[in-house]
Amino acid sequence: MSEPAIFLNFRMKQHITYSDMCKEAVGIAEKLNINPIGDFSRIAVLGMGGSGVAGDLLKDLMKYDSEKDIEIVKDYILPKNIDSNTLVFCISYSGDTEETLSQFLQATKRGCQIISITSGGRLKQWSEKKNIPVITLPSGYQPRDALPYMFLPIVVVLKKLGIADYSEDIKEAMNVANKIDTKIMEDVASGCRNCNIAIYGPANYSGIVARFKNEFNENSKMLVYSGCVPEMHHNEINGYQRMGKDSNIKVILLRDKDESVETRERFEITKKIDAEHSSGIYEIWATGKSKLAKIMSYSYIASYITARISELDGINREKVEIIQTLKKELKERLNLAEKLEKSL
Numbered sequence: 270m271s272e273p274a275i276f277l278n279f280r281m282k283q284h285i286t287y288s289d290m291c292k293e294a295v296g297i298a299e300k301l302n303i304n305p306i307g308d309f310s311r312i313a314v315l316g317m318g319g320s321g322v323a324g325d326l327l328k329d330l331m332k333y334d335s336e337k338d339i340e341i342v343k344d345y346i347l348p349k350n351i352d353s354n355t356l357v358f359c360i361s362y363s364g365d366t367e368e369t370l371s372q373f374l375q376a377t378k379r380g381c382q383i384i385s386i387t388s389g390g391r392l393k394q395w396s397e398k399k400n401i402p403v404i405t406l407p408s409g410y411q412p413r414d415a416l417p418y419m420f421l422p423i424v425v426v427l428k429k430l431g432i433a434d435y436s437e438d439i440k441e442a443m444n445v446a447n448k449i450d451t452k453i454m455e456d457v458a459s460g461c462r463n464c465n466i467a468i469y470g471p472a473n474y475s476g477i478v479a480r481f482k483n484e485f486n487e488n489s490k491m492l493v494y495s496g497c498v499p500e501m502h503h504n505e506i507n508g509y510q511r512m513g514k515d516s517n518i519k520v521i522l523l524r525d526k527d528e529s530v531e532t533r534e535r536f537e538i539t540k541k542i543d544a545e546h547s548s549g550i551y552e553i554w555a556t557g558k559s560k561l562a563k564i565m566s567y568s569y570i571a572s573y574i575t576a577r578i579s580e581l582d583g584i585n586r587e588k589v590e591i592i593q594t595l596k597k598e599l600k601e602r603l604n605l606a607e608k609l610e611k612s613l
């Protein structure tokens with residue numbers, strides 16, 4: 270099966286397939302000339318929105334089998350434990366996101382071992398000025414569409430630094446989009462239009478749950494409920510009490526053939542509950558054998574479904590007008606990036 274042509278139509282600028290993008294992303298990182306970094310106990314990913322989600326995916330990939338702490342920071346302030354014992358990936362697709370620039374400067378002052386990932390902007394300039402290695406990405410994408418460019422290089426660099434070797438999994442992940450069944454994605458897209466959406470996945474895919482939510486927000490311009498099993502069984506599930514089959518809420522469950530028996534039983538119970546308290550349930554199964562391939566498959570599915578909804582609804586999915594307006598107003602009020610530049 271080849272990657273669905275319809276997805277190509279959404280990639281207006283480059284007409285590049287997801288698989289090609291993954292291959293290119295790996296190639297870019299392979300070229301990075303990086304010296305072995307000293308010992309460290311923690312990996313931190315700094316970044317916001319479509320860039321920061323690369324950190325969430327890294328946590329999904331590593332959190333249950335890495336001895337290193339993995340911290341994801343999505344704020345202006347760096348927590349105290351991000352110090353010289355921390356390997357930092359500082360990611361901003363545009364290179365001009367003020368929270369990320371603020372984090373970057375704090376990380377340099379604390380002596381963190383930093384690698385920047387960006388297509389340009391201040392982050393690239395500041396990193397070069399401070400002799401910090403930069404993975405430079407192709408420009409012209411919406412940040413969320415460039416996720417493979419931001420996430421896969423981290424995985425490649427981890428191997429270069431002798432931290433974790435996912436080489437075989439990368440090969441599988443690069444081709445996973447070709448193996449995904451288009452029908453389920455089309456069904457979910459057409460079934461979820463004009464509905465309230467709720468997305469639930471297992472706790473070991475919390476980053477992917479966030480990615481789905483964000484893609485609905487940004488591509489389809491829709492609000493969504495989201496959560497992870499088992500935690501949502503202790504709170505959110507109760508919110509369904511006053512919902513009926515006429516509630517116009519569609520539930521998406523992210524399933525994995527390798528999910529634990531507890532997760533499987535919990536999803537089966539969730540399905541029974543939601544059969545009474547929602548207007549429809551979809552199950553989306555990860556494709557692939559390795560966790561990395563499954564992560565990339567879910568990420569592709571999220572993009573496909575949400576882009577497809579925007580196309581069906583005649584919405585320009587690329588534009589994020591509210592985010593842009595907000596950033597402009599913040600710049601007028603705070604002008605933080607320029608202030609930070611003076612302290613460089």
Ligand code: PA5
Binds near residue numbers: 412
């Ligand atoms: O997808 C988007 O446009 C946003 O979520 C951005 O990624 C976010 O605002 C941060 O910008 P950047 O990725 O350029 O750092």
